[in-house]
Amino acid sequence: MEDQRSSSHSDGSATESSPLFGRSYTYWSPVEEGVTLSWRDLSVYVLLKQKGQPYKRIINNVSGAVRAGSLVALMGSSGAGKTSLMTALAYRTADHTVVEGDVLVNGQPMGDYMRDISGFMHQVDLFIDHLTVSEHLHIMARLRLDRRTTSQERKQRVLEIMRNLSLLKCRRSKISTISGGEKKRLSFASELLTDPPLLFCDEPTTGLDSYSAQKLIAMMNLMASSGKTIVCTIHQPSSQIFKMFSQVILLASGRLAYMGATSNAAEFFESLGYRIPANYNPADFYIRTLAVLPVSEDSCKQAIKTICDHFAVSDFAKEIDVIVQYEFHMARTMQIPTLFTKSRSSTFDTVFTSSIVT
Numbered sequence: 001m002e003d004q005r006s007s008s009h010s011d012g013s014a015t016e017s018s019p020l021f022g023r024s025y026t027y028w029s030p031v032e033e034g035v036t037l038s039w040r041d042l043s044v045y046v047l048l049k050q051k052g053q054p055y056k057r058i059i060n061n062v063s064g065a066v067r068a069g070s071l072v073a074l075m076g077s078s079g080a081g082k083t084s085l086m087t088a089l090a091y092r093t094a095d096h097t098v099v100e101g102d103v104l105v106n107g108q109p110m111g112d113y114m115r116d117i118s119g120f121m122h123q124v125d126l127f128i129d130h131l132t133v134s135e136h137l138h139i140m141a142r143l144r145l146d147r148r149t150t151s152q153e154r155k156q157r158v159l160e161i162m163r164n165l166s167l168l169k170c171r172r173s174k175i176s177t178i179s180g181g182e183k184k185r186l187s188f189a190s191e192l193l194t195d196p197p198l199l200f201c202d203e204p205t206t207g208l209d210s211y212s213a214q215k216l217i218a219m220m221n222l223m224a225s226s227g228k229t230i231v232c233t234i235h236q237p238s239s240q241i242f243k244m245f246s247q248v249i250l251l252a253s254g255r256l257a258y259m260g261a262t263s264n265a266a267e268f269f270e271s272l273g274y275r276i277p278a279n280y281n282p283a284d285f286y287i288r289t290l291a292v293l294p295v296s297e298d299s300c301k302q303a304i305k306t307i308c309d310h311f312a313v314s315d316f317a318k319e320i321d322v323i324v325q326y327e328f329h330m331a332r333t334m335q336i337p338t339l340f341t342k343s344r345s346s347t348f349d350t351v352f353t354s355s356i357v358t
């Protein structure tokens, strides 16, 4: 039987495959193989423009990995750092933001190519209201698809996307007249035109009724099972929607409170004495447990710190760490430089260590 870890090409060159993903490291092709995203010691800072406190740390030294074919829920109470972490992983941070740490995409340091291999669905839909659904998608196809794509191929792609996202029946409707659910699906469709292997979605279900939200996440789940990697920030998913996510990342005050299989989160919280009451939505329970309530701010912060500290040394964290270490080890073995620092301003170095507000 062939050894899964190593094989050789017809040209005799050695190939090392990840025992975790069966992926080759001798060439880099996220489109063919799906994307595994891994990050190590990632921190995000924002520029405050205040005297004496120029930077505030909003993501605090987190490491993690998301496998190809996963649908990941990035959750936490308001202000926990969900959007900040996701935009950093998507290489789409704002100018006033500094990201420190390493992010690898299938063992390669992330870079400007992220825009070519990933889609980003924004929380707020930006459309020209008087266009029809079909017109909007044709314009987006012209802008986003490879220049060599023929007009016939573009038409075909738009038709296929409308069919897959149940937009055919409203294709001739002006965007101003379609429903909230249809708008969300149109926004998602625009990101899917180029068929990116990696998708980031910022609160895709906000403003949707439960049926439309479930339908959208079910579509994402289907896409993930065909190999895409999809990361979503999400607020208050129903139990049914929450179960559709294979992995969950729980953030609290910029730290990791849990990351791993959605189905294992309850076990971790239970090990710390937080048992989900019967008939309670697990997603709501985690968010409540990690919320800082104004009436008991200090004790909430202490409880959150305890949870994050326990998670950092838990078996769940070790499991993730194995993947992260492996990805970085392979990058090192293949002599790929992993250092990644985005939008680091020249003033950053001089003020950095003395001025961080956490």
Ligand SMILES: Nc1ncnc2c1ncn2[C@@H]1O[C@H](COP(=O)(O)OP(=O)(O)OP(=O)(O)O)[C@@H](O)[C@H]1O
Pocket: 046, 047, 048, 056, 058, 076, 077, 078, 079, 080, 081, 082, 083, 084, 085, 096
């Ligand atoms: N430009 C900024 N200046 C100062 N603070 C900021 C800035 N951007 C973000 N923050 C703070 O960083 C923290 C994390 O923000 P982020 O938007 O990532 O949180 P979130 O979990 O996505 O929140 P929400 O669920 O409310 O959208 C918040 O406390 C926010 O106020």
